[in-house]
Amino acid sequence: MVRLFAPHAAISLVPVLLLGGALAYSYRSEAQDRGLSAGRAQATLVAQTAVEPLLLSGRPLSEGLTPEETADLKRLVARAIADRHLLRLRLRGLNGFVVFSDDGSGMNEVPEDEALDAAKGEVVSLLTRLNRDSNDVGPSGKDAVEVYMPLEAGSPLQTVGVLEVYVPYATIDREVTAGLNTLYRNLGVGLAVLYVALFVISASVSRRLRQQVALNAFLAEHDALTGLPNRTLFHRRAEEALRRVQTHPLAIGIVDLDRFKEVNDTLGHQNGDRMLVELAGRLEARANGKGTIARLGGDEFGVILVDVEDPRQAFSELRRVIEDEIEVAGLPLSVEASIGYVIAPDDGTEVNQLMQRADVAMYVAKSKQTGLARYDAADDHYDAAKLSLVTELRLAIPDGQLVLHYQPTVSMTDGSIEGVEALVRWRHPSLGLLAPAAFLPLAEQTDLIEALTTWVLTTALTEAKQRGLISSGLSVAVNVSARSVGRPEFAASVIDVIQQVDVPANQVIIEITETALLFEPERAAAALATLAKFGVRISLDDFGQGQTSLGYLSALPVHELKVDRGFVTDMLRNPAHGAIVRSIVDLGHNLGLRVVGEGIETEDALEALRAAGCDVAQGFLLARPMPGAALEDWLADHLRTSERSERFSHRSHPTFAG
Numbered sequence: 061m062v063r064l065f066a067p068h069a070a071i072s073l074v075p076v077l078l079l080g081g082a083l084a085y086s087y088r089s090e091a092q093d094r095g096l097s098a099g100r101a102q103a104t105l106v107a108q109t110a111v112e113p114l115l116l117s118g119r120p121l122s123e124g125l126t127p128e129e130t131a132d133l134k135r136l137v138a139r140a141i142a143d144r145h146l147l148r149l150r151l152r153g154l155n156g157f158v159v160f161s162d163d164g165s166g167m168n169e170v171p172e173d174e175a176l177d178a179a180k181g182e183v184v185s186l187l188t189r190l191n192r193d194s195n196d197v198g199p200s201g202k203d204a205v206e207v208y209m210p211l212e213a214g215s216p217l218q219t220v221g222v223l224e225v226y227v228p229y230a231t232i233d234r235e236v237t238a239g240l241n242t243l244y245r246n247l248g249v250g251l252a253v254l255y256v257a258l259f260v261i262s263a264s265v266s267r268r269l270r271q272q273v274a275l276n277a278f279l280a281e282h283d284a285l286t287g288l289p290n291r292t293l294f295h296r297r298a299e300e301a302l303r304r305v306q307t308h309p310l311a312i313g314i315v316d317l318d319r320f321k322e323v324n325d326t327l328g329h330q331n332g333d334r335m336l337v338e339l340a341g342r343l344e345a346r347a348n349g350k351g352t353i354a355r356l357g358g359d360e361f362g363v364i365l366v367d368v369e370d371p372r373q374a375f376s377e378l379r380r381v382i383e384d385e386i387e388v389a390g391l392p393l394s395v396e397a398s399i400g401y402v403i404a405p406d407d408g409t410e411v412n413q414l415m416q417r418a419d420v421a422m423y424v425a426k427s428k429q430t431g432l433a434r435y436d437a438a439d440d441h442y443d444a445a446k447l448s449l450v451t452e453l454r455l456a457i458p459d460g461q462l463v464l465h466y467q468p469t470v471s472m473t474d475g476s477i478e479g480v481e482a483l484v485r486w487r488h489p490s491l492g493l494l495a496p497a498a499f500l501p502l503a504e505q506t507d508l509i510e511a512l513t514t515w516v517l518t519t520a521l522t523e524a525k526q527r528g529l530i531s532s533g534l535s536v537a538v539n540v541s542a543r544s545v546g547r548p549e550f551a552a553s554v555i556d557v558i559q560q561v562d563v564p565a566n567q568v569i570i571e572i573t574e575t576a577l578l579f580e581p582e583r584a585a586a587a588l589a590t591l592a593k594f595g596v597r598i599s600l601d602d603f604g605q606g607q608t609s610l611g612y613l614s615a616l617p618v619h620e621l622k623v624d625r626g627f628v629t630d631m632l633r634n635p636a637h638g639a640i641v642r643s644i645v646d647l648g649h650n651l652g653l654r655v656v657g658e659g660i661e662t663e664d665a666l667e668a669l670r671a672a673g674c675d676v677a678q679g680f681l682l683a684r685p686m687p688g689a690a691l692e693d694w695l696a697d698h699l700r701t702s703e704r705s706e707r708f709s710h711r712s713h714p715t716f717a718g
Contacts, residue, residue, distance in 0.1 A: 079251065079254075083247055088240065091236045091237070091240045092187065092236075094236055095187065095205065095229060095232045095233060095236050096185045096186070096187065096205060097185075098205070098232045098235075098236075099185055099204075099205025099206075099207055099227040099229070099232065100183060100185045100205075100207055100209070102145070102205075102227045103185075103205075103207035103209055103223065103225045103227060104209065106140070106145075106146065106149070106223070106225055107209060107211060107223050107225075110136050110140075111133070111136075111149075111151070111211060111223055112211055112212060112213055114129055114132050114133060114136075115129070115211065115213035115214075115220055115221075117213070117214065118213045118214020118215065118218060118220060119214075119220065120153060120154060120220050120221065121151055121152065121153045121154070121159050121160075121211070121220050121221030121222075122153025122154055122155050122157070122159065122221070123153075124159055125151070125159060125160055130160065133149075133151070133160055133162075134162065137149045137162040138162070141162070144228060144231075145227075145228075146225060146226065146227060146228075147190050147201065147202060147204050147226040147227070147228055148161075148162060148163060148165070148190065148204075148224075148225070148226040149161075149162050149223070149224070149225050149226075150162070150165075150166055150223075150224040150225070151211070151221055151222070151223060151224070152171070152175050152178075152179075152221055152222040152223075152224060153221050153222070154179045154219065154220070154221060154222070155171065155179070156171020156172065156175040156176045156179060156222070157169075157171055158224075159221070165191075166224075172208075174186075174206075174208040175208055175222050175224065177208065178208035178209055178210050178222040178223075178224075179210065179219070179221075179222050180210075181210055181219065182208075182210075183207070183208070183209045183210075184207070184208040184209075185205055185206065185207045185208075186205075186206050187203070187204075187205060187206075187229065188203075188204055188205075188206045188226075189201055189202065189203055189204065190202055190204050190226055202228060202229070202230065203228075203229040203230060203233065204226040204227060204228060204229050205226070205227045205229050205232065206224070206225075206226055207223075207224070207225050207226075207227065208222055208223070208224050209222070209223050210222060210223075211223050280292065281293035281296075283340075283354075283355040285333055285336060285337060285355070286336060286337050286340035286341075286355050287340070288340050288344065288353055288354050288355045288361075289352060289353075289354040289355075290354060290355065290356070291354065291356045291357065291362070293354065294352060294354035294356065294362045294364070295411055295412075295415075297352045297364055298312060298352075298364055298411045298414070298415070299411050301364055301366055302404055302409070302410075302411060302414075304366075305404050305405055305409075309366070309367060309368065309369075309371075309403070310364070310365070310366055310403070310404040311363075311364075311365040311368055311371035311374070311375075311401055311402070311403050311404075312362070312363065312364055312365075312401060312402050312404070312414050312415065312418050313362070313363040313365070313371075313375050313378075313399050313400065313401035313402075313418055314356070314360065314361075314362060314363075314399070314400050314401070314415070314418040314419050314421070314422040315343075315360065315361040315362070315363060315378070315379075315382070315397050315398075315399050315422075316359060316360050316361075316397065316398050316399075316422050316426065317339075317359040317360075317382070317395050317396075317397050318395065318396045318397060318398055318426065319395070319396075320332065320335075320358075320359040320395060321359075322582075323335060323388070323393065323395070327388060327389050327391070331388045331389045334388055335386055335388050335393065335395070336355070336359065338386050338388075339361075339382060339386070339395075340353070340355060340361075342381050342382070342384070343361060343363070343378060343381065343382070346377070346378060346381050347363075347365075350365070350366065350367070350368075351363060351364050351365045351366060351368075352364040362415070363375070363378065363399075363401075371401060371403055371434075372401075372432065372434065375399050375401050375432055376432060378399070379396075379397050379399055379431055379432060382395065382396070382397045383395070383396055383397070396431065397431070398422055398423075398425040398426035398431060398432075399422060399425060399431065399432045399433075400418045400419060400420065400421025400422030400423065400424065400425050400432075400433050400434075400435065401418055401421060401432075401433075401434055401435070402414045402417050402418045402421065402434065402435045403434070407434075407435045417435040417440065418435060420435060420439060420440050421433045421434055421435040421436070421439070423505075424436070424439045449498075449499055449502060450499075450502045450503065450506060450508065452488070453486070453499055453502075453503060453508060453512075454508060456486060456488075457511055457512065457515055461486060461487050461488065461489070462484055462485070462486055462487075462512075462515065462519075463484075463485050463486075463487060463687065464482045464483065464484055464485070464516065464519055464520055464523065464687075464688065465482075465483045465484075465485055465685035465686055465687055466480040466481065466482055466483070466685060466686060466687075466688065466691045467480065467481050467483060467678060467683060467684065467685040467686075468480050468678070468682065468683050468691075468694070468695075469481065469535075469537075469656060469676050469677070469678045470676065470677050470678070470682050471675070471676060471677075472669065472670050472674055472675055472676060472677055473675075477534060477695065477698065478534070478535060478676055479529075479534045479535030479536060479537060479567075479569065480524070480529065480534060480535075480536060480537070480691065481537040481538075481539075481571070481678065481685075482516060482519075482520035482536060482537065482538050482539075483496060483539075483685045484496055484500075484512070484516050486498070486499055500512075500541075504541045504542075504543055509541050509543050509544060510543075510544060510547070513538075513540055513541065513544045514553060514557065516538055516539075517538045517554065517557050518557050518560075518561065520536050520538050521536060521557065521558065521561040521563050521568065522561050523688050524536045524563070525561060525562075525563055527688055527691070527692055530563050530564070530567055533567070534567070535567045535568070535569050535597070536563075536567060536568060536569065537569035537570075537571050537599060538568075538569070538570060538571065539571045539572075539601065540570055540571065540572050542572070542573065542584075545572055545583070545584045545587055545588075546583045546584060547583075547587075548583065550587045551586075551587040551588075551590035551591050551594075552590075554568075554570065554591060554596065555590075555591070555594050555596075558594075558596070564595070565594050565595030565596050566595045566596075566597065568596050568597065569596070569597045569598070569599050569619075569620075570588075570591060570596055570597070570598055570599070571599045571600075571601045571622070572584070572588075572598070572599075572600065572601060573600075573601050573602050585615070585616060588616060588617050588618070589617050591617075592617030592619075593617075597619040597620070598616070598617055598618045598619050598620075599618070599619065599620045599621075599622055599656070600613075600616075600618050600620070600621050600622065601622045602622065602624045602625075603621045603622055603623060603624060603644060604623060604624040604626075604627055604640060604644055613651070614651060618651075618653060619653060619654065620648070620653050620654040620655065620656055620675075620676075621644060621647075621648040621653050621654075621655050621656070622655075622656040622657075622658050622678075623641055623644050623645070623655065623656065623657050623658065623674070624658075624659075625658050625659025625679075626659075627640050627641050627644075628641065628657050628658065628659045628660060628665060628669070628679075629659050629661065629665070631665065631668060632664055632665060632668060638668070641657070641668075641669070641672055641674075642672045645672045645673050645674055646673075649673065654675045654676060655673075655674050655675050655676070656674070656675065656676040656677075656678060657669040657674040657676070657677055657678070657679075658678040658679060659678075659679050660677050660678065660679030660680070660681045660682065661679055661680050661681050662681060663681065665679075665681070666679075666681060666682075
């Protein structure tokens with residue numbers, strides 16, 4: 061503590077000493093001024109009470125003094141000098157020359173500037189020593205106040221000469237010094253009190269500043285809400301652990317709370333924060349000093365585990381800790397978490413890379429609803445080139461680089477065209493025409509998917525209307541991602557586009573995947589209900605891949621099921637898949653839904669779907685996705701073929717052009 065305050069005390073003393081020195085100098089200067097003022101007062105007294113009464117005639121002194129005046133002056137000066145009131149007295153004429161000197165000095169000497177100034181009416185005073193002037197004789201004498209002042213006499217009064225007088229300074233100096241010492245003493249006491257006060261204040265401020273600096277340093281590396289390390293400290297500790305990875309196994313995990321937003325939306329952010337604080341305490345207690353738990357932001361936590369033999373088991377236990385009930389606002393709540401993790405050095409040797417890969421694994425765990433996943437390179441679609449592609453895609457939409465291709469859907473009953481499905485393509489300036497699989501998965505991980513979905517829906521409906529598809533009664537289907545369906549404003553944005561383009565709502569089909577229903581089930585159901593009420597038809601795409609319960613499916617406003625192409629493609633080679641297809645068709649019909657078989661590439665697959673009772677067919681066998689202009693030609697050719705032939709009703713399956 062002493063070492064901390066010693067430099068501070070020394071620094072605080074400097075301005076106090078400087079202030080004391082400045083004030084002391086000021087006091088000393090003021091004391092000298094007071095001494096000069098006292099000398100002038102004494103000289104004035106001599107002039108008015110002793111000298112001027114002797115010069116009643118008012119003659120200029122330059123004409124000389126009478127013998128009587130000279131004698132009176134000598135007696136007067138001798139008595140004043142004897143009484144130590146004066147050291148020397150001279151009278152000068154208005155021309156500055158000495159006409160009387162008590163000791164005979166200064167006679168016939170060149171007039172001094174001070175004497176000439178006094179002859180003009182000024183009073184000049186200065187501190188000096190007797191016989192110090194160049195025209196004086198004899199050894200240097202006592203300290204004195206030398207005063208030059210004009211003398212007035214006659215009637216009316218007029219300046220007749222100059223009085224030069226030397227007043228002893230010793231008496232004046234004693235009085236001034238006594239007062240000055242008192243000032244110095246008071247100044248010293250005041251400065252000492254000031255220094256102590258400043259020291260106490262600055263010490264207190266410094267202590268608070270040190271506390272604030274310590275707090276700022278803590279907050280710079282810790283989360284303000286939970287007190288856990290933040291991303292910065294987490295990164296640094298991960299680097300430290302990574303340097304010891306050869307001797308100490310290291311696992312890094314990213315924990316994301318599932319549907320935490322619902323807690324905030326339902327109970328408010330304050331209660332959401334309480335839940336985060338409780339979970340942070342649980343995780344930290346579980347780590348028990350053997351690892352690092354950090355809050356990376358929002359409802360995302362980071363975990364560093366060192367010397368753990370079975371990382372998967374350790375992360376599973378952490379997940380169970382999170383899932384234990386928490387009482388918030390009087391309600392027992394249970395949240396789930398998705399955890400992705402990596403093991404160094406197997407999954408990477410650099411912290412940023414490991415954290416990015418743990419993040420990828422976390423999203424895999426969330427999308428597959430497994431709760432826990434280790435990084436697998438096969439699941440990583442986030443390389444630098446693809447991220448660059450996302451940046452380019454943001455510019456591709458306004459630049460008109462995106463185009464739509466359309467694939468018809470055909471009725472199994474009579475071969476008529478039911479509608480078209482709009483499929484987006486990207487005419488990349490350097491990579492050529494890109495299929496959706498090259499960029500849609502990336503767009504779905506960003507807010508770009510919203511703009512892309514709006515563009516596809518608007519463009520598809522506009523082109524369908526312009527090319528006569530809407531007036532012909534054909535439907536237009538548009539695929540929508542799980543992220544879009546989960547947005548609160550999704551249904552309103554779709555309805556807004558339909559109204560702006562001015563097409564019948566019942567000719568618009570929104571296709572969503574079965575997994576989209578599981579991503580945000582409550583919001584998805586609410587959005588679909590709103591769209592269905594408006595008249596939009598809902599198609600459940602890739603049915604059979606997900607885990608939708610039959611009870612949940614029966615409660616949704618779905619109009620058709622699209623059998624996943626994976627089952628259709630090998631249903632003839634794989635009896636199990638064939639049975640699944642037939643079961644889906646029966647399920648759809650029992651629920652009052654139409655069933656679409658997609659991915660049809662062979663005549664045998666088409667016939668098998670007809671036999672199973674499938675309602676609508678779609679696939680390369682019938683028509684590949686094509687630009688809008690080619691679609692018009694295809695539709696016209698299909699219509700001519702149908703009109704020329706009446707054999708359709710006699711064939712075991714319809715004949716399709718294209």
